[in-house]
Amino acid sequence: MSLALLEQYAMKLIDLETAVDPVLEEQLFDLLLVRDRIECLRKDYDAANLQKLLHLDQRLQQQGTRIAQFLNLPNCRTTVKPTEDAWWWWFEPAGDWRDRYDWLWSALCVPMMATSGALLLDLSGRFLSGGIDTFGALTVVSQSLLALLTASGTFTKSGEAGIENTLRRFHIPTYHLQEVKFLLALALLLGLFGTRSLLPNIAAGYLKQAIKAQQEKHLVLAQTYYQRALKLDPTHSQVHYYLGTLHEALQNSEEAQAAYQIAVRSGSEPAVNQLARLYLIKNQPDKAVSLLVNSNDQVQNADVKYDLHKNLGWARFQQNWLTEAKTELQSAISINAKAADAHCLMAQVLSDQKHLPDAKLEWQRCLATADSRLPEHDRWIQLGRQAQESLQRTPPLANVVR
16 A cells, blocks of 8 residues: 555656646645655655655655645645645745845835725715716726725735635736735726726716706706716816806806806806806996907807807997997807897997997897897897887987997
8 A cells, every 4th residue: 555655656746747837736736645645654664665755755845836836735734734744735836036026016005005095085075976876886886896805905814815816726926926916006096097087078978968958958957967077077167168057047147157257267268258248247348348358369169259259249339339349249240140149239339329220120130039038138129129119209219228
């Protein structure tokens, strides 16, 4: 029996020495069990067999690093429970010159995980503070789980054991443990930074949903989407601009003005015109002019350009600069002759200049397209009707209300 075990031991060693990596765990585990059985019979060996065993053990020790690389010896020891004298169960994987930098990888993991934690808190606050929705909840939960798994693998013994088992499963030397932990922490940090960099794009998605909801008259839902977008990207000029239009629809003039002011500071050209319009509705032409003359008159968008000239003409009319007002309004009409605003204002300018036939024609154009849902249009409609009645009675139209 003992001689047969020695022969079996020798054959299994030959198999190991000639095997191509990666070596199967079953092959290695069976080899060590054979060595266990030999140990139980060692006291019965004569000098020749002991000499043969010594030679075989030397060959086994030469394979120790391969055994430790491809067989999970800590798990095996948990099952077999060998004594410390059973040295074949206690092989260690081969060292590597890169191990001298393990302290560096471990040290770098700490600030990276701290930064990841701060980013995760920031992202969670942005996604959840504006109200919880499915996308925001999934984003926060998935990133929190990744952070938890990474922290566990980096800082806990059980996590390290899990990483080591994974390395062995893919036949990667376990001396790369610290490098893998560093790469996991780095991947988490880059992933969170990536999510942070995508916030403007995600905010743009919420903006589209908000505009659609506003167009469908779901104003409360639209406001929720605008707020979520601003939590993700507080400087998004379009969100502030459209939020201003929503506040106007809700007749919240002060909130609309505040939203437009932020949008103007963020570079929104349409917001310049909307803010100037609110100033003009409140009969504050000086504020409107200072805003409009500093805007870019070289804008390409026809609607924005029309509003720029129309609002500046409106402001000059309120300042009683009739010639300048007429020039700006003519520029507006040349861009869009179908819009009511410039015609309504031009009628008032021409009335003040006593060009009554032309004023009457402009009032007709004004009343044909004006929208009474807009406060200034509603005022101009009433004014236009009064002007037409007056023109029918007497040629002059004096003291037109701006």
